[in-house]
Amino acid sequence: MVRFIIRRLVSLVVVLFSLSVLVFVLQRVGNADPVRAYLGPNASQAAIAATRIKFGLDKPLIVQYFDYLGGLFHGDLGMSYSTRRPVAVELADKVPATLELAAWVLFFAIILAVILAGIYTLKGPVSGVIRFVFFSFASAPSFLLATLMLLLFFKQLHWFPAVGRITDTSGGGPTGFYVLDGLLTGNLAYSLDAIQHLVLPALAASLGIGVALARVLADGLSSGMASNYARTARSLAETERSILFRHSLRNASSPALSMLGVLSGAMLSSLVVVEQIFSWNGLGQYLSTAIASADFPAVAGVSLVLGAVYVILTAIVDVVLALVDPRVKLT
């Protein structure tokens, strides 16, 4: 087990390094000259030359990469062209916003997947219709789901707010996770308000992955219920429900868990879209603004952070899988 975890950590580090190389290369092959983009169109030749040296762009590429990598270790993601502030500083308060939303998306997706998987194993026309409806949802782009939810739950029903993370922006707490902050500071109303703001964006981003997850889970459940161990359990007079929950679900949950790891990549990209729609002040909205203003260091910073989140998440999933499922080979 320890060997497995060490191997997984080593591959995690390799992938993170490769990601940094990729992002670095992208910064250099980009169309825009970074110095011109930073100084604007009216900069003098002397200023351009000076800035080039200041940014270390006169050095060989490999040295530049190691400078960049060294910067990353110190939390330096470069300077934003449009705001001229360090990207890392700009991202600092946006990371909790996105992570909080992501946690809720995963939470909703898992609940949805379990409910749907239950419906899938039933037979009959109702199940067919529900299947079709949700298959359609899974094909729909997340911006369509977000718009439809806004129309229904915000415009028609007035159940949930449409924009932002919180009504009262003056409050706050130590972590930047608003629901948690509310609980920590004993301000329940603050937490509730934060949850109300979370529901629509989290739902919009979770439908697609929830449905995909449900299909894997349902496959596992139905093959589990038809398996030899289920037959043995039946012959020992165990109830269907107990077979489902005690044996089948446990066996079906490990492919579903590894699917969840893969799906979290899709989740991050739909978060980018959903954050833009709901004016969620997180990494995704920042990325959209950065793209609009051709601010590539900012784009690179967000990609690196989101990429790292994904890579670490999949590593955690792998380790958890190895811990709970003895069938996972320790290679």
Next chain:
Amino acid sequence: MLSFPETKPLAAPIGLPRLRWPFSIGETIAVTSLALVVILSIVGPLLSPYSPIIPSGDQFLPPGSRGHLLGTDNLGMDIATRLMVGARTSLFAAVVTTACTATLGLIVGTIAGFVGGWLDTILMRITDIFLAFPGPIVAMAISAALGASLSSSIVGIAIVWWPLYARIARGEVRRTATSMHVEAARMSGSRGIPLVLRHILPATLPTVAITASLDIGGVIAVLSALSFIGLGTPAPAPELGLMASTGMQYLLSSWWIPVLPGLCVGVLALLCNYTGDGLRGALRSRGV
């Protein structure tokens, strides 16, 4: 003396295999609708009296208005025309993307699987690293670095998506390489590239093609998401993702401006997914 057991005549005379329609009812509907949508998106813009990028009527006309079946947008451009052109762009771009991706993966996978040895190890390590990246996010970064346009979105997606195909192709090549017909071809003196092209590739192509047909719907959705966050062709291009994102500010007053392009993407992706499923089933039932 040898005697053969009496053989009963078969119920049906042996002849050409009966050609059976390979799709279920649902799949038939999907395939037919997809064909109609493709025809509509090609012929429609030619027949439409309006330009997709020039205002042609009052602004904010709701769907069902006279002369504008699906209404007009905030600039007074005809939405139906824009949707048809957008659907054409989406479908075309998705097919191009998937074809590029599958070809790239097929080449890498075939080389890795056929040559083997250290080349296989290196190629598969690279593949693993790419597979470990969060695809859509890296695609966004790549197309942002190349400058927002449809072609850089296509390049971005192709760069992150090929490893899946490389994996599949490598597996198929290795499986095929040990099969009887390849063995026979080897013995009759075929080797190297001709062996791959004539005997191995034909056996690996169907699996890759099925995967590609299942992927097109997903690629349509990813392309529209990239266009939505501003990585496609700039406005006023009739791209579905862009139309939805620029229309978003009119959601509460004129819902059709952002919703119709989104619905269009959803329907396209759904039809492609069902058709891909159907194709997979049809090819499987023929033993491919």
